[in-house]
Amino acid sequence: MAKKRKKQEDKIAKVNKLQEYKNGRKWFWWEGNVLVFNILGKPSSKVTKIGKPLRNQLRISVASAPINGKATDYLVKFLAGEFGVKVKDIEVVFGRMNVNKQLKVTNPKKLPSVFK
Template identity: 25%
Template sequence: MSYYRWQNDDLILQLHLQPKAKTDDFCGLHGESLKVRIKAPPVDGKANAYLTKFMAKAFGVSKSKVVIESGELSREKRVRIISPVKIPEGLSKELAIQEAD
């Protein structure tokens, strides 16, 4: 099982979210998920909104092309990136490590 899969042109990621972090970044694997740190607190949907904005910027798409498919109220989330324009450098390194295994 991998933390990502392609479905046609869409990238689906299994994420483990760490809210209230000092920085926003992709920081490796957490079990079967990609760990993502974000600055936003996990209250009133702020973390989900911030995650959507962070992922949109990272993948070069509009916020409407980032869909949280499951895990709205959990740290474990499945996120769909609709037709990503780019793959973030930190994530592309992870993908290369995963594919080599």
């Protein structure tokens, strides 16, 4: 009886993983009035722009070289304009010197279309 239940649970878990894959993974969420999201950065691009989600990250291209965190600083300034907030309202949770980042935006006044 326990083996049969275990098989059913495994089957349900596989279906849930498949649905998660098809629907796209969760790359942003809200913690009260704070928007939290994961980024896959692309420094030294020709244009700074917000791309499309890729698995559990949002792709963002930045027209700044990745030297001593300058690309991250440039990214934060760009996103402050996109969200209608001040630079101090955006926190880099992790990834300041990495292409994989997590950011928190407190009280965003507007949302880019990819978040809707």
